[in-house]
Amino acid sequence: MAKINGNEIRPGFVINHQDRLWVAVKVDHVKPGKGGAYAQVELKAILGGTKLNERFRSAETVEQVDLEFRDFTYLYEQGDSLVFMDQDNYEQVELAKDFVGERAAFLQDGMKITLEMHEDTPLGIKFPANVVLEVKEVDPVQKGQSVSSQFKPAILANGLRVMVPPFIAVGERILVDTTEATYMRRAD
Incomplete structure (x- = not known):
């Protein structure tokens, strides 16, 4: 300090x-x-x-106060906790789901995240800017909709609901912004 x-x-x-x-x-x-x-x-x-x-x-x-930024890998969910492993020393840390918040839905096995730490206490979490998720359900496009409002609701593999363009179909993989929880584009 x-x-x-x-x-x-x-x-x-x-x-x-x-x-x-x-x-x-x-x-x-x-x-x-x-x-x-x-x-x-x-x-x-x-x-x-x-x-x-x-x-x-x-x-x-x-x-x-100087915060330390340390890289962790998401391992698994255990009850009301999420378990991460420090990439430097392989120690594991458990964080409450409440600490991670709604964005916990983006966590995938092996995902790299960054924890903001102060004296070995996690204070914040940074996710990758975007993730690739599979579309599980989409609503059909309504005939007669104007071109500007042709986005339709879709449910993704993690249960998240986002608005997608009409050409997106079930089974496709899309890129989703983790900050806004919005569709970006089709995944490559």
Whole structure:
């Protein structure tokens, strides 16, 4: 951890404030006519997600936390947990499904993910930008629909429901954006 002045905080910085870890979401630097300059910072708690608006004067110091990014491989699901293996030392870590969230539906055997760690505690998870999934069900295209609204609902192998173009059929493999959970294109 490094000490930085309050006016050096930038969006995305992780700081230790009030014995909790916070990420700076929005930072406004204010220079009033009277008094000293300060940074008005919107903070979001890394664990719990609560928000806090805080004012940091340039003379104040805060601890900037350096996160470690480590690569893991998804192994399997065990009850309410998901098991991952560290690619460097082969140690296994279990994460609650709630920690991973809805995007756990994208996990596939052997998938590489990145965990944001602080003192060996996972704080966040990064998935690959997209995954290839098979289409299991599609609704038929409605006759008379305008060209602009011809996307139709499809259910993928992982149970996810996405909108796809009319030419996509059952059994096809498509590329899906893991951030937005949306169709991108047919898989090669």
